[in-house]
Amino acid sequence: MPSDTARFTPRGPVDVDRPDDLDAFWNEALAYLERTAPAAAFVLDETMSGDGVDVFAVAYSSAGGVRVGAWYTRPEGAAPGADLPGILLIPGYISDPTVAKSWSLRGYAVLSVAPRGKVRARDQIDPGYPGLLVDGANDARSATYLGFYLDVVRGLDLLADRDEVDPTRIGVHGSSQGGGLAVATAALRPDLVRCISAGAPYLCGIMSSVRLTLTYPYQEIREYLHIHPEQRAALETAYSYLDVLNISERVACPAQVYIGLGDDVCPPETGFALVERLPHVEQFLTYQGCAHGAGLPWVNEEIDAFLERHLSPSPAAAREHDLIGGNA
Amino acid sequence: MTVDYWDDLDADLAAVPTNLVLTPEPSRTTPDWTFSTITFSSIGHRGSGRYRAAGYLSIPTRPGPHPGVLEIPRHGSVNHTPHSNDRARYAILTLMHRGQRLADAPYRAPYPGLLIDGIVDASEYVYRGIVADCLRAAEILRSHPGVDSARIAAVGEDLGVLTAARRPFFRALRVDGLLLTDPWRRAESTRAYPMESLNDFRRHGTDDELVAARSTTALYDPLALAGDVTAAALVSDGSASGAALASRLGGTADTLVPTGRDRIDDDARDAWLAAQLGAPAMSRYADAMIPLPGD
Numbered sequence: 113m114p115s116d117t118a119r120f121t122p123r124g125p126v127d128v129d130r131p132d133d134l135d136a137f138w139n140e141a142l143a144y145l146e147r148t149a150p151a152a153a154f155v156l157d158e159t160m161s162g163d164g165v166d167v168f169a170v171a172y173s174s175a176g177g178v179r180v181g182a183w184y185t186r187p188e189g190a191a192p193g194a195d196l197p198g199i200l201l202i203p204g205y206i207s208d209p210t211v212a213k214s215w216s217l218r219g220y221a222v223l224s225v226a227p228r229g230k231v232r233a234r235d236q237i238d239p240g241y242p243g244l245l246v247d248g249a250n251d252a253r254s255a256t257y258l259g260f261y262l263d264v265v266r267g268l269d270l271l272a273d274r275d276e277v278d279p280t281r282i283g284v285h286g287s288s289q290g291g292g293l294a295v296a297t298a299a300l301r302p303d304l305v306r307c308i309s310a311g312a313p314y315l316c317g318i319m320s321s322v323r324l325t326l327t328y329p330y331q332e333i334r335e336y337l338h339i340h341p342e343q344r345a346a347l348e349t350a351y352s353y354l355d356v357l358n359i360s361e362r363v364a365c366p367a368q369v370y371i372g373l374g375d376d377v378c379p380p381e382t383g384f385a386l387v388e389r390l391p392h393v394e395q396f397l398t399y400q401g402c403a404h405g406a407g408l409p410w411v412n413e414e415i416d417a418f419l420e421r422h423l424s425p426s427p428a429a430a431r432e433h434d435l436i437g438g439n440a
Numbered sequence: 441m442t443v444d445y446w447d448d449l450d451a452d453l454a455a456v457p458t459n460l461v462l463t464p465e466p467s468r469t470t471p472d473w474t475f476s477t478i479t480f481s482s483i484g485h486r487g488s489g490r491y492r493a494a495g496y497l498s499i500p501t502r503p504g505p506h507p508g509v510l511e512i513p514r515h516g517s518v519n520h521t522p523h524s525n526d527r528a529r530y531a532i533l534t535l536m537h538r539g540q541r542l543a544d545a546p547y548r549a550p551y552p553g554l555l556i557d558g559i560v561d562a563s564e565y566v567y568r569g570i571v572a573d574c575l576r577a578a579e580i581l582r583s584h585p586g587v588d589s590a591r592i593a594a595v596g597e598d599l600g601v602l603t604a605a606r607r608p609f610f611r612a613l614r615v616d617g618l619l620l621t622d623p624w625r626r627a628e629s630t631r632a633y634p635m636e637s638l639n640d641f642r643r644h645g646t647d648d649e650l651v652a653a654r655s656t657t658a659l660y661d662p663l664a665l666a667g668d669v670t671a672a673a674l675v676s677d678g679s680a681s682g683a684a685l686a687s688r689l690g691g692t693a694d695t696l697v698p699t700g701r702d703r704i705d706d707d708a709r710d711a712w713l714a715a716q717l718g719a720p721a722m723s724r725y726a727d728a729m730i731p732l733p734g735d
Contacts, residue, residue, distance in 0.1 A: 124729040160552075162643050165631075206518040208551040213631040231517045231551050240541060241518040323729045326524040334732065335467040341733060374703030376724035401701030403725070409700035432631055 119400060120373050123324060126317035126385040128355045129348075137252065137353050138300060145175045145262045152270050154184055164188050165213045169232075170223070172270060175262040181232035182267055183209055183224045184274075185216040192275035196221040197423035200268050202286035202293045203230065205314065205329050206241050214432040218416075219425030223271040227263035228256065245329045246336040250346040252353035261354070264293050265300050272304055280306065281423045285415070287311030287406060288378060291369075292356045295386065299362035307394075307422035309368040309415050310386075312375055312406040316360075317382040318351040324379035357382075357389055366394040368418040370411045372402030394418070408433075445562065445659055446606055452483045453572050456490050460580060462497065473498045473527040477542070480580060483572045485538055485547050486564065493573040494542035496534040497584075498527040505588035506531040507717035508581045512574060512596025512603065513537045515619050515634050517544075517551050525722040529714070533581045537573040539566070552633035555619075556641050560652040567620070567660050574603040582609060591717050593671070598685065601662035601669060610671040612716035614709060615685065620660050622681040663688055674712050676705070 131137065152172040160167040166189065170182035190196055201224040203209045208231050212222040226233040229244055239247035239256045247256040272279040284294040284305055292315035298305040314329070322333045337344055352358060367390050371383035380398070387396050397414060399407030412433035419425075459481045468475035475498045485491045500506050509526060511534040513519050518541050522532045536542045539549025549566070550557065557566040582589050593612035594600040597619045604610045618626070619634070627638040641653060658664065666688035673693035675686040686693040694712065698705050703725060711721035 123726070159644050160640050163631075163639075206516065206520065208517050211552060211633055211636070213636065217631065242521055323732060323735075325724075325726055326730060327724055328521055328523075331521075331524070337733060338470075339467045344732075344734060372703060374725045376703075376726070399701070401699075401704045403703040403706055405700070405702040407700075408702075 120380060120384075120398065122381045122384070123379075124320070124381065126320040126357075126379075126381050128317055128319065128357050129352050130358050131349070131352050134353060134358055138359065141175075141258060141262060142265070142300060145266060148173050148175060148177050150174075150266060150270060160211065161188070165216045166190070167211060167213070170270070171232075172266060174228070174266045175259045178228050178236050178259060178263070179233070180228050180263045181209075181226035181230070182270075183211045183226070184222070184271075185212050185224070186221040186276060187216055187219060190221065190276045194276040195278040195281075196276050197425050198223070198271045198274070198277045198279075198282040199419065199423070200225065200264070200271055200282065200284045200294075200297065202264055202284070202290035202297070204286070204288040204290055205244070207288075220423070221271070221274060221277045223267050225264055225267035227260045227267075229260070233263075242328055242332045245332045246347075249350050250343045252350040255350060255354060257354055261293060261296055261300070264297050268297055268301055268304060279304065283307045283309065283419050283423050285309040285419065288404065289314045291378075292316055295360050295363060295367070295390070296356050298365055298367075299356075299359040302362055302364035305363075305365050307366050307368070307419065308363070309418055311370050311411070311415075312372065312378045312404050313356065313369065313383055313386050314378045315354065315356045316378075316386045317357055318355050319348055321379050321382055324381060325376050327376045329377075357385055360386055360389045361391060363390055363392070366392045366422065368395040368397070368415070369393060370395075370397035370399070370406050370414070372399050372404060372406045374401060375403050375406065377404040446665075449483070449568060449572060450575070450606065453575060456481050456483055458576065458580065468498075468521075471501065473500050475527070478533075478580070479543075480576060482538070482576045483569055485566075485569050486558075488546070491538050491547070491569060491573075492543065492545075493538055493576070494536040495577060496522055497532070498522050499531045499584070499586045500528065504531070504586040506586055507591040507719055508532070508584070508587040508589075508593070509713070509717075510574075510578055510581050510592070510594045510600075510603070511535065512594055512600040513540060513570075514597055515554070517541060517549065523724060525710075525724060529719040529722070530717065531581070531584060531587045533577055535574060535577040537570045539570075543573075552637050555623075555634045555637045556653070559641070559656050560645075560649050562656040562659055565656050565660075570599070571602050571606075571660075574599060575606055578603055578607045578610075582607075593713055593717055595713060598662045601666055601685070601689075602660065604671050605662075605665035605668035608668065608670045610669075612713060613669060613671040613673040613689075614713055615673065615675045615677065615682075616709065618677050618679070618681055618685070620657070621662050621685050623657050623661070624654065626679070626681055666690070672716055674709070676709055
């Protein structure tokens with residue numbers, strides 16, 4: 113099915129104020145992250161490894177000393193100096209982090225992060241699902257999501273530090289939460305990310321989104337305000353710091369964005385708003401009749417081609433495509 | 441063997457009192473529905489005696505009884521919270537089986553790994569307890585005074601087939617995806633989890649373990665129990681395994697081959713269920729902006 117950008121009627125505006133001290137906020141956040149050493153451990157999982165892929169269970173420390181996790185996969189037996197292209201893979205809101213064998217069979221080293229609250233990363237902080245979006249969110253500096261963003265940034269740093277990875281050829285990919293945080297990660301590490309592929313991007317125009325859907329996770333905010341109406345101004349202020357739209361202009365690399373024009377989870381209007389702000393949109397794909405899957409049966413080949421153009425993996429087997437939105 | 445196995449499970453479950461606890465959730469309750477988090481007892485986990493599973497229960501406030509929907513848990517650590525559209529139309533129970541969030545003490549399920557946890561011994565296989573959790577959730581929904589016991593549906597992955605086969609009071613069964621159906625053959629064509637767990641097991645298990653594992657999964661294959669399902673069914677899967685399942689469901693199953701346009705597919709699934717239960721169809725895609733209180 114061809115992409116279709118023409119036939120869409122917005123239901124409402126997507127607005128977010130930009131705090132005057134936004135840059136200082138994120139500089140402070142990144143400095144906070146640096147106060148904790150990664151203490152990363154990559155442990156080969158022999159049971160999951162084989163048939164062309166090495167699988168490592170990863171644990172690392174992130175902002176505030178929180179221990180989080182990841183899965184790392186690479187072509188079997190890749191040696192230091194292999195100069196593999198890297199992909200940072202970010203999970204969806206309720207998704208469990210993927211063990212990305214299909215990507216590594218295609219020649220990529222992949223770190224699939226499990227930020228705070230996810231499976232294997234919830235011993236210290238566990239806001240729940242639903243829960244993460246509103247946990248501590250009446251103050252951006254206390255919001256659990258701030259730490260979640262930083263866990264992803266730290267994952268990117270770890271991937272770039274791998275001996276077998278070429279740090280100049282790292283892309284970031286994900287859908288839904290993974291799409292929004294792919295943009296955020298590239299905004300916070302503009303010198304390290306070569307390209308981003310972002311599907312159905314979440315966390316873009318957060319407060320506007322609450323007015324465009326009754327579906328979770330944004331519905332968490334409506335429900336929170338149901339019992340805490342006095343917190344509305346505080347929430348609006350806090351989310352203006354975390355809103356990906358407000359940092360998207362920092363992104364320095366080419367971007368691929370794809371959305372479904374009938375998405376009830378991440379309103380399509382917010383995808384358009386993101387594309388208007390990103391400096392280097394190479395490809396914007398929109399799909400009629402599609403919801404949060406964002407055109408999966410058709411967009412997979414576009415994702416593969418986009419990442420290949422920018423990351424140049426060695427020739428390898430074709431990637432098995434996700435047809436059910438496992439990363440959404 | 442199959443019937444005895446499930447009869448034994450029913451007997452074990454019947455010996456466990458439900459001990460249902462409803463905790464109201466004010467943030468998710470509106471003038472149109474009452475929302476609670478629930479916990480209840482099910483059969484034990486590896487000698488624990490009994491296990492507390494959990495769920496979300498939403499009941500419309502308008503006069504009932506209401507059509508009931510049991511949302512079968514997905515394969516994953518977290519389940520969706522029932523959507524407002526469904527809370528408005530149905531008495532809806534979303535189950536969290538053992539190992540999932542809200543039901544993960546003491547057993548915190550591994551992802552990946554749940555699918556093969558205990559697989560070499562059918563009496564210890566984690567899905568024995570998971571099926572029990574589903575059956576108990578079905579009983580809870582059916583016995584709720586606000587539910588029309590003649591209009592109850594199960595929706596979700598093919599775990600719902602086992603549930604509907606063992607509790608033949610469902611009017612409708614909507615199978616939105618496959619997990620347990622024909623698992624070894626489906627695993628051969630993927631490197632993606634959860635099915636890749638079976639490939640991992642095949643690579644590293646002994647021959648005896650593999651035989652035992654296949655014996656266990658054969659018990660849980662919905663193809664084996666589909667003939668006992670009396671509900672009208674919709675199988676939403678375009679694979680050969682999906683077609684096989686539809687053909688086993690008493691010859692009355694409808695099929696929906698996903699088009700990839702998931703807005704259209706989701707709306708079609710919603711309309712099928714609504715028609716089965718006598719409710720209006722609704723799309724989750726809002727036609728217009730929805731004001732926040734205070735706008």
